[in-house]
Amino acid sequence: MKAGWSARATLLAVLAFLYAPVLVLVLYSFNDARFSATWQGFTFGWYQRLLESPETAAALRSTLVVSLSATALATVLGTLLALGLHLRRFRGRATIELLLYLPVVAPDIVMGVALLAFYVAVHLPLGRLSIILAHVSFQIPFVALIVKARLQDFPAEVIEAARDLGADEGAMIRHVLLPIIRPGILAGALIALALSVDDFLITYFTAGAGASTLPIRIYSMVKRGVTPDINALSTLLLAATLILIVAALKLQKRPNPESM
Amino acid sequence: MLPSMPPRDGPILALNDLRKSFGDTKAVAGVTASFGRGEYVCVLGPSGCGKTTLLRLIAGFEQPTSGDIELDGRSLVGVPPERRDVNVVFQSYALFPHLSVRENVAFGPRMKGVPASEIDQRVTTTLQMVRVLELADRRPGQLSGGQQQRVALARALVNRPKVLVLDEPLSALDRSLRLAMQDELRAVQRRTGVTFIHITHDQSEALTLADQLVVMRAGRFEQVGSPAEVYEHPRNRFVADFLGSSNVLEATADADGTVRLAGGVRLRAAGPAAAPGAVLVSLRPECVRVEREGEASSSRENQMAGQVIRVSNTGPLTECRVDVGGATLVAHLPQRANIAEGERVVVSVPAEDVVLLPADATDAQ
Numbered sequence: 119m120k121a122g123w124s125a126r127a128t129l130l131a132v133l134a135f136l137y138a139p140v141l142v143l144v145l146y147s148f149n150d151a152r153f154s155a156t157w158q159g160f161t162f163g164w165y166q167r168l169l170e171s172p173e174t175a176a177a178l179r180s181t182l183v184v185s186l187s188a189t190a191l192a193t194v195l196g197t198l199l200a201l202g203l204h205l206r207r208f209r210g211r212a213t214i215e216l217l218l219y220l221p222v223v224a225p226d227i228v229m230g231v232a233l234l235a236f237y238v239a240v241h242l243p244l245g246r247l248s249i250i251l252a253h254v255s256f257q258i259p260f261v262a263l264i265v266k267a268r269l270q271d272f273p274a275e276v277i278e279a280a281r282d283l284g285a286d287e288g289a290m291i292r293h294v295l296l297p298i299i300r301p302g303i304l305a306g307a308l309i310a311l312a313l314s315v316d317d318f319l320i321t322y323f324t325a326g327a328g329a330s331t332l333p334i335r336i337y338s339m340v341k342r343g344v345t346p347d348i349n350a351l352s353t354l355l356l357a358a359t360l361i362l363i364v365a366a367l368k369l370q371k372r373p374n375p376e377s378m
Numbered sequence: 379m380l381p382s383m384p385p386r387d388g389p390i391l392a393l394n395d396l397r398k399s400f401g402d403t404k405a406v407a408g409v410t411a412s413f414g415r416g417e418y419v420c421v422l423g424p425s426g427c428g429k430t431t432l433l434r435l436i437a438g439f440e441q442p443t444s445g446d447i448e449l450d451g452r453s454l455v456g457v458p459p460e461r462r463d464v465n466v467v468f469q470s471y472a473l474f475p476h477l478s479v480r481e482n483v484a485f486g487p488r489m490k491g492v493p494a495s496e497i498d499q500r501v502t503t504t505l506q507m508v509r510v511l512e513l514a515d516r517r518p519g520q521l522s523g524g525q526q527q528r529v530a531l532a533r534a535l536v537n538r539p540k541v542l543v544l545d546e547p548l549s550a551l552d553r554s555l556r557l558a559m560q561d562e563l564r565a566v567q568r569r570t571g572v573t574f575i576h577i578t579h580d581q582s583e584a585l586t587l588a589d590q591l592v593v594m595r596a597g598r599f600e601q602v603g604s605p606a607e608v609y610e611h612p613r614n615r616f617v618a619d620f621l622g623s624s625n626v627l628e629a630t631a632d633a634d635g636t637v638r639l640a641g642g643v644r645l646r647a648a649g650p651a652a653a654p655g656a657v658l659v660s661l662r663p664e665c666v667r668v669e670r671e672g673e674a675s676s677s678r679e680n681q682m683a684g685q686v687i688r689v690s691n692t693g694p695l696t697e698c699r700v701d702v703g704g705a706t707l708v709a710h711l712p713q714r715a716n717i718a719e720g721e722r723v724v725v726s727v728p729a730e731d732v733v734l735l736p737a738d739a740t741d742a743q
Binding site: 276278280282283284285286289293297 | 437438439458459460461464465466468469470472473474475476485486489490533534537
């Protein structure tokens with residue numbers, strides 16, 4: 119069926135509504151003008167300036183350390199959680215599964231305030247460690263849910279076949295389960311990494327004075343006015359997130375290892 | 379893995395009042411039987427009769443509620459699946475998608491710590507036996523259903539189990555392939571001497587393959603015996619019905635050893651006389667003779683006059699329904715039989731083909 123002109127116009131309007139601001143941001147990051155909103159010519163200058171700024175470099179380093187270590191930790195814990203929920207039948211399993219969704223749907227601001235209050239209560243100094251732990255806490259459910267979805271597609275008979283052929287539970291997980299769900303684990307890790315890299319609110323509450331990640335850095339720069347180097351930094355952040363999400367989606371769509 | 383023991387004479391597999399319940403449902407409701415070394419056993423029953431649960435109990439995926447399973451004289455109760463000398467060919471084949479055919483087959487021996495050089499040689503021999511050696515480097519996703527079936531068989535047999543359990547192994551294959559695989563299963567079983575327990579709902583498959591046939595219903599063994607025994611002397615209406623279509627008629631046994639059908643026809647049975655009272659008479663369609671009135675020899679036993687209601691051609695034979703006054707009999711006639719609908723005929727059944735069954739005490743249908 120061919121779409122009528124009204125349907126096509128609606129589609130264009132929606133797309134414009136969604137992407138026009140982002141497009142403007144990306145364009146201006148290449149605009150050779152300090153304040154002007156008009157196009158003055160193409161330049162990589164703002165990106166160059168970013169590289170030269172010591173604060174931005176520190177924030178980038180901080181983001182890498184926080185996101186990579188948090189993601190590594192959350193991937194291991196989230197995968198273990200999904201395996202436990204899938205392979206074992208125990209009391210309270212349904213409740214845990216339900217609780218998994220809580221951090222996913224809870225407002226970030228609530229998570230941020232709660233974590234801050236908790237850190238104060240247990241006397242954990244705010245800094246990189248507190249940010250990492252905060253990120254792990256909201257990443258785990260995403261990893262667990264994605265890995266669990268992968269496990270549910272996995273035929274139970276394959277697990278039984280491994281046991282039947284002499285593998286105990288550990289060997290079965292090592293030789294059969296993990297290799298087959300690897301794409302799911304990787305997808306979970308990439309989503310978790312994306313969430314961690316661009317998280318602002320929770321990081322803001324748990325960062326303390328010294329530590330600063332890229333989103334926090336952008337926020338503090340904006341306070342002094344929107345400049346083209348902020349556009350450039352935001353564009354970089356956007357590109358990084360986009361790449362991670364697209365890679366994760368590709369991995370999730372991959373049906374079975376035999377197509378590799 | 380159990381240490382190798384000198385061969386014994388006892389049964390390889392014995393089930394002793396084995397029961398398994400899931401909540402209020404009795405999936406296996408007390409079965410007792412034993413199976414000999416090198417036997418091809420078929421467990422036949424409709425879906426939901428508990429045959430899959432029986433398989434899972436033997437393989438170790440379920441633990442019995444009560445009763446015992448003995449493999450070669452040792453109880454299997456409490457032994458996890460990975461430590462039983464039993465292997466399974468799964469209905470879905472359940473091959474490992476991330477491993478090649480060779481790695482799939484090598485999985486069992488590898489888990490059991492067989493030395494690498496021996497694994498290689500055993501895998502090659504087994505792949506050769508089921509004729510898929512040339513596919514050794516493929517992934518399961520690149521194989522046809524029949525090929526996957528062979529790989530699943532090889533993956534189980536390479537472990538040299540004492541008992542191999544096959545769960546509806548041919549149900550996913552199309553008809554011609556299924557018939558070819560039947561022959562092949564039988565040949566492989568003969569060559570290896572492993573006891574096969576083959577679960578199926580297909581009666582012709584079971585009759586073709588089995589040395590020992592188990593008919594199962596509602597968690598119980600209705601009858602255990604050779605296919606000929608079970609086919610010719612079904613113990614009750616369920617078995618008679620399930621093993622190919624049969625004419626099962628209500629009748630009354632008289633003191634003189636004959637039975638009287640509801641319509642008044644009197645039949646003589648060759649077997650031991652039934653106690654007077656209600657009985658069922660089973661007549662196999664292929665044992666029912668139909669002849670035109672006047673052409674029938676008067677020496678035939680158990681003659682009944684009737685009228686042909688319907689004649690239908692079903693390929694290799696002609697199915698003919700005859701009204702014999704109060705009952706309709708189905709007869710399978712050879713292709714050339716030329717009998718038309720509406721004709722008056724004489725129906726006869728040899729006395730040795732008149733099988734008496736107990737009246738429907740055990741019949742719930």
